[in-house]
Amino acid sequence: MTNRVPDWLTPISWLYIALALLSAAAIAVDIYARHRRHTTVAEEVVWIASALYLGPFALPLYARHGRTTAQTTARTTARTTENDVAATTGQNHDQPTAVAGLPGGGASAIAHLVGVPLVLASGLTIAGIDLWVMIIVIGVLAMAFLFAYERAASERGRAVPVGAAVVAAVLTVLAFDIGMGGWMLLLHFNEFMPPASEGSFWFLMQVGIVLGLLTAYPVVSWLSRRHQTIAPA
Template identity: 50%
Template sequence: MNVVWPVAALFLGPVAIWAYNRGGMTDPARPNSGPSDHGEAAQTIAGGAPGGAAATVGHFIGVPLVVASGLTIAGTNLWVLIIVIAALAIGLLFVFEYVAVSGTPRRVGKRNVGVMLITATLTVLAFDIGMGGWMLLMHFGNFMPSPTDVRFFFLMQVGLVLGLVTAYPMVKALLRRRTATT
């Protein structure tokens, strides 16, 4: 989580500080402790931060790769962007789940790896309803600048926030399920 919150600040700005103070802080006496007990809403926001951070890093890696490759589907690179960013975000969120949440990667069973992969996939798909929906709206409304334009990254910040909003119910359900099974 030490990396997640600074990355979340890239698209949340000062709201990331509020979210960290509200639900993202861990107990300093226990370095691997989870979000502090500030209520379910704050813990859900903190639980969604890794997905937003994974999508942010996915953008920073995926957009230049897609633009440099020149790949398109149906004459536009939008579909390739959505697919590549989602795949990167799922991979990054899975790695986060595997390393950070499990605590001891060597002791993670095959079943838990599958659950972590499903969790990462469901979270990113829920996130992409907002993020991908925003990208589609901008593209088909002819508001989307080229990925090489700085305005593109501002619009993607808006999409990342929308992604957090649409992922909130999924993250909440997954956190409840995790709590119920532990």
């Protein structure tokens, strides 16, 4: 990968990455140390992961739509109904579409953290370019993570059939990749893709995830109206 990224982007990238990590830590502390637990760990991971790409902008979003009432008792393991979930978290499913898209963003963020090192270590390429493999691997991982989230949430009373969860994961990630994958290809073929060892690479991937949220918005909105996807209450 050729790197034509301007030098001034490097300090900005590391600053934003640091703020993203601090924001993710702040959400994690609020959930686990302050006992503001959610019904499933999957929901908690989605909110923490949102800060990995939204950075400090995730904090007001979490405070408004994701912060639960402090709980000092142990989490119940019994199956709950949808009304029980709403009562436990202080949330409901009338959350905005932007919030419903966060599981897809979180799945992509985690898929990048797993997939990029995996592809680089494997040395696999298509037509001599590792980017194609990277996009495919990240996409498949993101679908798997998003499907796992939908099923985990369904097991806690917010029923989404297996088939619907598969459809939601595939359609969401495909729409997401219009922005994310398109951004990666744009950077690569314009020689603005830095090595994965540089902070600017990961910052640009954070930008790509946000672009993916935008291109996936219509699909997530449609799925939400059909109750085939679950917002991270």
